[in-house]
Amino acid sequence: MLVLDAGQARLEKRMNTSDERHPVLYGAVGLDRQGIGSGGMGFVGTGPGARAVLLSESLSFDGPEGGTLTVTSHRPGDDDQFERARTWAPTGPYLASPRGNAQAPGDGARPTPRPVEVDWAPATVLVDGEAAPFEVSDLGDGYWAAVGCLADATVTIDSRGVPLSAVQLERLASRRPPPPAPPDIGERSAAVMQALDERFARLPFGRVHRFADHWALRSIEVEYARHLAGKERLSEPQFAALERYWLRRVEAPLGDKLDELRFKQVEARHRQPARELPVQRSRDRSGDRGLLGAVRAAARLPRPHRQPRRQHAAHGGAHAEPVVLPADPAGQRPDRDVHGAQ
Numbered sequence: 001m002l003v004l005d006a007g008q009a010r011l012e013k014r015m016n017t018s019d020e021r022h023p024v025l026y027g028a029v030g031l032d033r034q035g036i037g038s039g040g041m042g043f044v045g046t047g048p049g050a051r052a053v054l055l056s057e058s059l060s061f062d063g064p065e066g067g068t069l070t071v072t073s074h075r076p077g078d079d080d081q082f083e084r085a086r087t088w089a090p091t092g093p094y095l096a097s098p099r100g101n102a103q104a105p106g107d108g109a110r111p112t113p114r115p116v117e118v119d120w121a122p123a124t125v126l127v128d129g130e131a132a133p134f135e136v137s138d139l140g141d142g143y144w145a146a147v148g149c150l151a152d153a154t155v156t157i158d159s160r161g162v163p164l165s166a167v168q169l170e171r172l173a174s175r176r177p178p179p180p181a182p183p184d185i186g187e188r189s190a191a192v193m194q195a196l197d198e199r200f201a202r203l204p205f206g207r208v209h210r211f212a213d214h215w216a217l218r219s220i221e222v223e224y225a226r227h228l229a230g231k232e233r234l235s236e237p238q239f240a241a242l243e244r245y246w247l248r249r250v251e252a253p254l255g256d257k258l259d260e261l262r263f264k265q266v267e268a269r270h271r272q273p274a275r276e277l278p279v280q281r282s283r284d285r286s287g288d289r290g291l292l293g294a295v296r297a298a299a300r301l302p303r304p305h306r307q308p309r310r311q312h313a314a315h316g317g318a319h320a321e322p323v324v325l326p327a328d329p330a331g332q333r334p335d336r337d338v339h340g341a342q
Helices: 006-015 081-088 091-096 098-103 186-200 211-231 236-271 290-299
Strands: 026-028 041-044 051-054 056-062 068-074 121-127 130-138 143-149 154-160 168-171 309-311 320-322
Touching (some): 051 236, 081 143, 081 154, 121 143, 186 236, 211 236
Antiparallel strands (some): 041 051, 130 143
């Protein structure tokens, strides 16, 4: 009989609640979403046939007047999932707050500080138009955390400058983020948006097969945004808004593909654990061993020439003084040509 400890049993229960790759996803109503989401992974099943799934997924949003809001949807777990979520949910916004940031270790020598006194108060958040019970912890300076237990997910909220009164949630029918709102860049907006629309229609999304392809595409589009900003004589703040908008728009169609790549990568690592490879040594023709010798051989470099040494009489032979050998007219050692050959 297989006996699981408490942590393993809790994980099995969370993973067996759904056969879907993703948990039920909630987002903020009326706030601009910051691209695709992120989350923590687990496995359904054991052995080579285990499937990777997301145990939780986080979406971040821009506040209506600045600040950010992150909504994390967790797969339903055991009865104490709500209490455990309350223990760690305030940590993120606390560390981002002025008070928590002042206590954070600069060199990582001390453990990450946590809020010492956390008070929770009941609150109501509209979810799909209906009031849902949450508990909120006010960390000061506009930073707060909230936890709510819904029928199909446990939801945590990390707010950094977004008031609770501005927060409403909804269950999302699609994981793909909506098109971002165009930036306000003044009188050049029409020309810039036309150029971006034309380029977007030509982007090779179908050629993204690896993470390297994604990062290469992203790097190229950052350069294009900078080029377009220079061409249209945009200011630095206008360029920042343009770059933020363009990267979100470019990455939106890649969300499903990036998820697929993440699942494949994690499952491949799970099936094929890392093995220690034997150390290989190499020897060049001059007798040097290891990597240094291989590099010298590839570059056709001569071995270092050790000069003969003579004893320093004044110190009774305790010190040695190098003897300078005369160089040949070509400036090379007498026994080697310019390529280092014997």
